[in-house]
Amino acid sequence: MESIGVLLVAQVIPYLEQELEKRYKLFRVWEYPQLPIEHANSIRAVVGNASAGANAALIEALPKLEIVSSFSVGVDMIDLDTCKEKGIRVTNTPDVLTEEVADLSIGLMLALLRRICQCDRYVRAGNWKKGDFKLTTKFSGKTVGIIGLGRIGEAVAKRAEGFNCPICYYSRTEKRDSKYKYYPNVVELASNCDILVVACPLTKETHHIINREVINALGPKGYLINIGRGKHVDEAELVSALQDGRLGGAGLDVFENEPVVPEELFGLENVVLLPHVGSGTIETRHAMADLVLGNLEAHFLGKPLLTPLV
Amino acid sequence: MADRSTNEEQSQSIINLPKVLLHGPPGFSSLLQPPYSLKFHILNNASLPLHHFLANHAHLCSSVAAVLCDGGYPITTDLLSLLPSLRLVVTSSAGTDHVDLEECRRRGVRVAGAGNIFSQDVADLAVALLIDVIMKISAADGCLRKRHGLSWRDFPLGSKLTGKKVGIVGLGKIGLEVAHRLEAFDCMISYNSRSKKPFVSYPFYSSVVELATNSNVLVLCCALNDQTRQMINREVMLALGKGGVIVNVARGALIDEKDLLRCWLEGEIGGAGLDVFENEPLDCEELFSLDNVVLSPHAGFSTLESYIGICQLVGRNLEAFFSNKPLISPVI
Numbered sequence: 001m002e003s004i005g006v007l008l009v010a011q012v013i014p015y016l017e018q019e020l021e022k023r024y025k026l027f028r029v030w031e032y033p034q035l036p037i038e039h040a041n042s043i044r045a046v047v048g049n050a051s052a053g054a055n056a057a058l059i060e061a062l063p064k065l066e067i068v069s070s071f072s073v074g075v076d077m078i079d080l081d082t083c084k085e086k087g088i089r090v091t092n093t094p095d096v097l098t099e100e101v102a103d104l105s106i107g108l109m110l111a112l113l114r115r116i117c118q119c120d121r122y123v124r125a126g127n128w129k130k131g132d133f134k135l136t137t138k139f140s141g142k143t144v145g146i147i148g149l150g151r152i153g154e155a156v157a158k159r160a161e162g163f164n165c166p167i168c169y170y171s172r173t174e175k176r177d178s179k180y181k182y183y184p185n186v187v188e189l190a191s192n193c194d195i196l197v198v199a200c201p202l203t204k205e206t207h208h209i210i211n212r213e214v215i216n217a218l219g220p221k222g223y224l225i226n227i228g229r230g231k232h233v234d235e236a237e238l239v240s241a242l243q244d245g246r247l248g249g250a251g252l253d254v255f256e257n258e259p260v261v262p263e264e265l266f267g268l269e270n271v272v273l274l275p276h277v278g279s280g281t282i283e284t285r286h287a288m289a290d291l292v293l294g295n296l297e298a299h300f301l302g303k304p305l306l307t308p309l310v
Numbered sequence: 311m312a313d314r315s316t317n318e319e320q321s322q323s324i325i326n327l328p329k330v331l332l333h334g335p336p337g338f339s340s341l342l343q344p345p346y347s348l349k350f351h352i353l354n355n356a357s358l359p360l361h362h363f364l365a366n367h368a369h370l371c372s373s374v375a376a377v378l379c380d381g382g383y384p385i386t387t388d389l390l391s392l393l394p395s396l397r398l399v400v401t402s403s404a405g406t407d408h409v410d411l412e413e414c415r416r417r418g419v420r421v422a423g424a425g426n427i428f429s430q431d432v433a434d435l436a437v438a439l440l441i442d443v444i445m446k447i448s449a450a451d452g453c454l455r456k457r458h459g460l461s462w463r464d465f466p467l468g469s470k471l472t473g474k475k476v477g478i479v480g481l482g483k484i485g486l487e488v489a490h491r492l493e494a495f496d497c498m499i500s501y502n503s504r505s506k507k508p509f510v511s512y513p514f515y516s517s518v519v520e521l522a523t524n525s526n527v528l529v530l531c532c533a534l535n536d537q538t539r540q541m542i543n544r545e546v547m548l549a550l551g552k553g554g555v556i557v558n559v560a561r562g563a564l565i566d567e568k569d570l571l572r573c574w575l576e577g578e579i580g581g582a583g584l585d586v587f588e589n590e591p592l593d594c595e596e597l598f599s600l601d602n603v604v605l606s607p608h609a610g611f612s613t614l615e616s617y618i619g620i621c622q623l624v625g626r627n628l629e630a631f632f633s634n635k636p637l638i639s640p641v642i
Binding site for chain 1: 433438441446450455463465470472492493590592609613614616617
C-alpha cells in the first residue's frame with residue numbers, strides 16, 4: 001500500500017493526515033505548487049473536503065486517478081460528471097454528521113430567536129447591572145420550513161417537532177409518505193413558515209436558491225438558517241435585506257467565500273455567525289476520517305466501497 | 311367647575327374599585343394592561359420600595375386585599391402583618407421562593423403564580439444554553455466578530471447533543487418540557503425529584519449524586535427551598551465528571567457557586583449554561599472571564615409571547631379573585 005500515491009487537496013484533522021501518511025505515499029497539494037509528472041503518475045486517489053475537491057483540470061492532470069474520497073458530505077467541489085465519464089469512484093461521509101448538523105441547526109435557531117450570544121456578551125460586559133435585556137422571541141411553536149428533506153432535513157424536522165414546531169418543506173419531488181406539508185416552490189414555503197432552513201445539496205439548480213424573492217417572502221418576522229453551502233444564498237441580497245430590516249434574522253454556518261464573512265454582518269444583532277462548524281465535533285470528525293480511510297482501503301483491496309456516490 | 315367634578319367623579323369611581331398594591335421593579339405597573347388596569351385601584355404605581363410607600367400611605371394599609379409582586383420581591387411575615395386585610399398574593403413569576411407560603415397559609419392568604427405560562431420558554435432556554443455550551447456557538451460567533459484572525463480550522467471542536475445522558479433535577483412542568491425536547495435529540499433522560507413520578511418512564515434516581523454519576527449533563531429545573539439550597543455542590547460536580555455540563559434555569563442558589571468556580575479552575579467540570587445566579591444581576595468578574603460558560607441574564611421567561619401571556623394571567627387571576635371565582639393558576 002505504501003507505494004499508492006494519494007493527493008491531499010485540503011487541510012484535514014491530524015488523525016486523518018497521519019493515517020494517510022502511514023498507509024500511502026501522501027502528497028500535500030500545498031507543498032507542490034507544480035506537481036512533478038512522476039508524482040502525478042503515481043497518484044491513484046485524491047482526498048478533499050467541503051472547500052476543495054477535484055475539478056476537471058485536476059482530474060486531467062492525474063492520469064492514474066481511480067478514486068476521490070471526500071472528507072465531507074457535500075461534493076459540490078468535485079466534478080462528478082468528469083468522474084463518471086472516466087470511471088473514477090467518488091465517496092463522501094454521509095450519516096455520520098447528520099445528527100450533529102441537525103443539532104447545530106436547532107442551536108442556531110434558538111441562539112437567533114433568544115439572542116443567546118448577545119445575552120452572554122451583555123452579562124460579561126457588566127450591562128445587566130444597568131437593566132434587564134430586552135424581550136426576545138419565543139421559539140417553541142414556530143413553523144419551520146425545510147429546503148431538502150434528506151437525512152439532515154428529516155433530522156432537523158424531528159428535533160424541531162420536540163418544540164411543537166409545525167414542519168413544512170420543499171424538495172425536488174414531494175415525499176409521498178411524509179407527514180409534513182409540502183410546498184411546490186421555495187417562495188411559497190418561505191411565505192408559510194417562520195424559520196427557513198437550507199438543508200439540500202448544492203447543485204446548479206440550488207445555487208442561490210435563497211434569493212431576493214425568497215428573502216422578501218420570509219419577511220421581517222422570518223429567519224433564515226443556512227447549514228448547507230454558502231452559495232445556496234445570494235449573500236449580497238441577504239446582507240442588504242438584513243440591513244434594511246426586510247428579514248428578521250439569519251443564523252449562518254456557511255458563507256459564499258469562506259473564510260470571508262461580509263463585514264456588514266459583524267455589526268448586526270440579529271445574526272449568528274459560525275466558522276463552518278457543522279461537522280465540528282471530535283466524534284464526528286473522527287467518524288468522517290474513518291469513512292475516508294475505510295473507503296480508500298476497500299477500493300484498493302477490491303472490496304465494495306462503504307459510501308460511494310459515483 | 312365641570313373639570314373638577316369630573317375629576318372627583320373619576321376619583322370616586324377609582325376609590326370604589328378593589329385595591330391592588332404593586333411590589334416590583336420600576337415599570338412593573340405595565341404588567342396590568344387594559345381591560346384589567348381599569349378594574350382595580352392600583353397602588354404604588356411608581357414602584358417605590360414597599361415599606362417606604364406604606365409608611366407614607368398608612369391609611370391605605372388596612373384596606374389592601376391584594377398584592378401583585380414580581381419574583382425576587384419578597385412577601386415576608388413583616389409585610390403580611392402590615393396588611394391585615396390581605397387575601398391574595400399574585401406573583402408574576404413561576405418561582406415562589408420569595409413568598410413565605412407557610413405564613414400565607416397560616417393567615418388564609420391565597421397565592422397565585424405564573425402557572426404554565428413560562429414553561430415552554432424556560433425549557434427552550436435550557437436547551438439553547440446546553441447546545442450553545444457543548445457546540446460552542448456563542449464562543450464561535452464571538453470569535454468571528456472579533457476577527458481574531460483565528461483560522462477556521464483551528465477553532466476548537468465541540469461535541470454533539472444527540473445521545474447525551476441528561477439528568478433532570480426536578481421533573482415538574484418545566485422539567486417535563488425539557489425532557490420532551492431532549493428526547494427528540496435521542497438523549498437518554500433520567501431524573502431526580504422529591505418523589506418518583508408514577509406515570510413517567512424515565513429512570514429515577516433518589517439522590518442528585520447518583521443522578522450525576524449516571525449523566526453527562528445536569529439540567530436544574532426544581533424549586534428553591536431549604537432542602538434544595540446549594541445541593542449542586544462539589545460532590546455532585548465530581549460525580550458528573552470532567553466534561554460534564556450543568557445547565558441552570560431554576561434558581562442560582564441551587565448551586566454552590568464557590569464550589570463551581572473551584573471545580574472549574576481544577577478542570578473538574580466541562581462547561582455550564584447559567585441563566586440564574588445567587589446574586590442578580592450578576593457581578594462576578596471570575597465568572598465573566600470563564601470560557602466554556604454561557605451566561606444569560608435571568609431571561610428564561612423574557613420573550614414577547616411570555617410577557618403578553620403573564621400580563622393576561624395576572625389580570626385574570628385578580629379579576630377572578632375579586633369576582634369570587636376560582637383562581638386561574640393557584641399555588642395555595
